[in-house]
Amino acid sequence: xxxxxxxxxxxxxxxxxxxxxxxxxxxxxxxxxxxxxxxxxxxxxxxxxxxxxxxxxxxxxxxxxxxxxxxxxxxxxxxxxxxxxxxxxxxxxxxxxxxxxxxxxxxxxxxxxxxxxxxxxxxxxxxxxxxxxxxxxxxxxxxxxxxxxxxxxxxxxxxxxxxx
Amino acid sequence: xxxxxxxxxxxxxxxxxxxxxxxxxxxxxxxxxxxxxxxxxxxxxxxxxxxxxxxxxxxxxxxxxxxxxxxxxxxxxxxxxxxxxxxxxxxxxxxxxxxxxxxxxxxxxxxxxxxxxxxxxxxxxxxxxxxxxxxxxxxxxxxxxxxxxxxxxxxxxxxxxxxxxxxxxxxxxxxxxxxxxxxxxxxxxxx
Numbered sequence: 001x002x003x004x005x006x007x008x009x010x011x012x013x014x015x016x017x018x019x020x021x022x023x024x025x026x027x028x029x030x031x032x033x034x035x036x037x038x039x040x041x042x043x044x045x046x047x048x049x050x051x052x053x054x055x056x057x058x059x060x061x062x063x064x065x066x067x068x069x070x071x072x073x074x075x076x077x078x079x080x081x082x083x084x085x086x087x088x089x090x091x092x093x094x095x096x097x098x099x100x101x102x103x104x105x106x107x108x109x110x111x112x113x114x115x116x117x118x119x120x121x122x123x124x125x126x127x128x129x130x131x132x133x134x135x136x137x138x139x140x141x142x143x144x145x146x147x148x149x150x151x152x153x154x155x156x157x158x159x160x161x162x163x164x
Numbered sequence: 165x166x167x168x169x170x171x172x173x174x175x176x177x178x179x180x181x182x183x184x185x186x187x188x189x190x191x192x193x194x195x196x197x198x199x200x201x202x203x204x205x206x207x208x209x210x211x212x213x214x215x216x217x218x219x220x221x222x223x224x225x226x227x228x229x230x231x232x233x234x235x236x237x238x239x240x241x242x243x244x245x246x247x248x249x250x251x252x253x254x255x256x257x258x259x260x261x262x263x264x265x266x267x268x269x270x271x272x273x274x275x276x277x278x279x280x281x282x283x284x285x286x287x288x289x290x291x292x293x294x295x296x297x298x299x300x301x302x303x304x305x306x307x308x309x310x311x312x313x314x315x316x317x318x319x320x321x322x323x324x325x326x327x328x329x330x331x332x333x334x335x336x337x338x339x340x341x342x343x344x345x346x347x348x349x350x351x352x353x354x355x
Contacts, residue, residue: 004261005166005355013171038259039223039239040167040176054206054225058239062211062220065255145170146232152352154231155175159348162204162228163341 006036009142012133013043019126020045023102027118028110030089034126037061037099046105060103064093081119083112094119097127098134165259166355168234175236177351178259179344182284183266184276185217185245188305191334192266193224193242196344199337200226218244221256238348245280254287262351263300264343266334267322269312274321281322295325299350302329303343308336 024032024045031046041057068078082093092104092115167176181189197208206225213219228236243253267277304318332339
């Protein structure tokens with residue numbers, strides 16, 4: 001049995017990226033990230049140089065998962081949005097379809113209200129794009145791409161090199 | 165769930181260390197973190213109690229570098245082993261591409277190993293998954309301590325699917341990389 005995997009190709013990814021960039025501009029946020037609930041960073045835009053993106057994606061996914069459990073405890077299926085208020089920087093999370101989460105990092109340059117409105121609008125568009133991508137997961141890998149079997153073989157060789 | 169991003173040339177794989185409390189899951193990760201060079205490892209995140217027991221999870225990204233142009237990363241997670249943290253375990257288990265079951269070889273931990281493996285099966289079932297359909301390996305840890313179960317006993321007790329097993333002493337790094345390498349390869353072969 002093959003493991004489950006998300007395959008992202010150029011066209012779908014570009015559509016996501018464009019909408020994330022647009023959300024960044026329209027919300028005046030510092031940064032916008034798209035992560036999945038397994039902690040994978042899908043893409044990001046804005047000022048992320050000082051952010052450990054891998055850790056951020058992992059903790060954002062864990063945060064959402066933990067609060068989803070809290071939601072269940074009080075009879076909710078999940079919380080669709082989360083907000084964390086800091087001294088200077090704040091976080092706003094919105095659940096999309098297919099276990100994907102938008103994370104917005106923002107400061108005094110904008111307001112929670114504007115972020116909330118812009119995210120809600122972007123979420124509708126992004127959810128449609130994601131449904132299209134996930135609906136076509138069985139599409140063939142383009143011929144110009146390396147075969148997955150070849151990639152797997154090379155990863156095995158690299159594992160041997162790294163771990164002896 | 166593994167992510168293969170052809171647009172950004174990235175591959176991410178999630179490996180979860182599961183097993184009874186104080187069995188050595190976090191010790192596995194700490195050994196790996198200590199031995200890998202800076203280019204290969206990311207920041208290790210530990211969400212632990214004040215008593216250094218895993219509260220939510222430990223996380224360590226291992227970066228293999230570019231393979232056929234794809235930046236390839238293994239995300240290593242541990243779950244909290246203590247019985248009452250099951251909600252946390254289920255959260256971390258979600259989306260795991262491969263599992264390392266770290267069993268404690270001490271005879272007095274026999275039942276804890278059995279319970280934890282049963283708990284793993286139960287938690288997978290909540291995602292409509294079966295252990296037999298999931299790539300996993302066994303690690304029989306603490307082989308340096310007295311009062312051990314024999315490997316044959318542990319195999320009979322825990323390894324019903326007859327997957328590969330490794331004897332380990334995680335505090336000394338014995339078996340740590342062998343186990344990780346095997347589960348990583350097992351997952352990759354199922355791409």
